[in-house]
Each structure stands twice: as C-alpha cells, then as structure tokens.
Amino acid sequence: MFITLEGPEGSGKTSHIPYLVECLKERGYKVFATREPGGTSIGEQIREVLSNLKNTEMNPRTEILLFQAARAQIVEEVIKPRLENSEIVLCDRYADSTIAYQGYGHRVDLDQLRRVIKFATNGLVPDLTILLDLDVKVGLQRKKKADEWNRLDAYTVEFHQRVRAGYLELVQKEPERWRVVDASQNWDTVQADIRKALKTILPGCAQ
Numbered sequence: 001m002f003i004t005l006e007g008p009e010g011s012g013k014t015s016h017i018p019y020l021v022e023c024l025k026e027r028g029y030k031v032f033a034t035r036e037p038g039g040t041s042i043g044e045q046i047r048e049v050l051s052n053l054k055n056t057e058m059n060p061r062t063e064i065l066l067f068q069a070a071r072a073q074i075v076e077e078v079i080k081p082r083l084e085n086s087e088i089v090l091c092d093r094y095a096d097s098t099i100a101y102q103g104y105g106h107r108v109d110l111d112q113l114r115r116v117i118k119f120a121t122n123g124l125v126p127d128l129t130i131l132l133d134l135d136v137k138v139g140l141q142r143k144k145k146a147d148e149w150n151r152l153d154a155y156t157v158e159f160h161q162r163v164r165a166g167y168l169e170l171v172q173k174e175p176e177r178w179r180v181v182d183a184s185q186n187w188d189t190v191q192a193d194i195r196k197a198l199k200t201i202l203p204g205c206a207q
C-alpha cells in the first residue's frame, strides 16, 4: 500500500509521520516512511541543490527535472521494492507536489508535467493521498518561526496560494484517492483525523 502526505508549507506533515508509523507498527503493519525530495543518497544530494537559498537563478524547468530525477531514484530504489515486499510505504510529498507547486504555483502546463511525472515514476500512483490543508499565511508564519525557511518558501504568498488552490482542485478531480484533513486544528486532532483517513484503507488504524 502506497500512501502519500501532501500539503502547503507549514502544514505539519513531517511532524505527524513518526507517530503514524508507530501506530501502524503497533497494529502489526510493516511500514516504511520516507520523504521527497530525498529518501536516497542521490535524492538527498538533489534536495540540497533544490533548497539552497543561493540558487536564486534556478529556472522552473530545471526545478521540475531535478524533482523528477530525485523521484525516479526513490521510486526504483526504495518505494517499488518495499511495495513488492508487501510493506506500507508512507511518503512525505510525491508527484502531487509537482502538480501543485510547479503546475499551479509556477503555472507550467499540467499535461506536460503529467508526462514527465509518468516518465519519472514509471506510472506509480499512490493508493491514498492525505492533504493537510491550511491557510497559506498561517503555514508560512509557522515555518518562519521554526527557522526552516528554504528557497521554495521564499516564493510569493500568491505562489503559495495558487499551490493550495491547486491541491484543492486535485482533490475535486480525484476524490476517491484523496482525504482532506484540516491542519489548522490542534496537533492531536490533526493526528486523529489522519488516522481516521488511514482507517479507510487500513482497518484498525484509528485509536
């Protein structure tokens, strides 16, 4: 089972994952968590290029291809083998981030993007995707406070608003794959809501 978490900046995805892993393991599931961009040695090196604040001249097409290069590697090296081994793979961001950020954010043609994504992923689509939805200004504020500012956060508020709206459009287009969780709630409630969403495909997951 391949499950991804998505969301705009500061939605808190990353902080929830270790607790979801713990919960699933307690219930007897074999589970592996990873993140994008990254999750492999090559992917982590690409991540450094993508997030480096010095790389202000990066062209959106370069950005797109670097994300896909990292993705192709993690799909083949990590995700596919684990899925073949009947594990649950929980990934912090995946291809929907490219559609939301590069497609809606940078306004790159969505059909063209889907073609590059298909090439990078070899057609691997998540079984379930959870969107942690949050007001953009609240999310960016959270990230600034946490001192986790990176090159992509530095795009304009309008860019991030397009990203959030893009995610919500993706949910509309493919409602059976997506679950939306309101990430403005307190942390425990968000965690409980994510577990409820997981329960729809993994029985016994909610507390």
Ligand code: TYD
Pocket (backbone or CB within 6 Å): 008, 009, 010, 011, 014, 036, 037, 067, 092, 093, 094, 095, 096, 097, 098, 099, 101, 102, 150, 152, 153
């Ligand atoms: P990260 O620090 O992991 O942010 P977050 O904790 O919000 O996930 O940085 C990843 C950044 O890369 C984030 O700003 C989203 C962006 N991104 C894309 O623009 N396209 C993509 O395909 C992926 C995977 C991430």
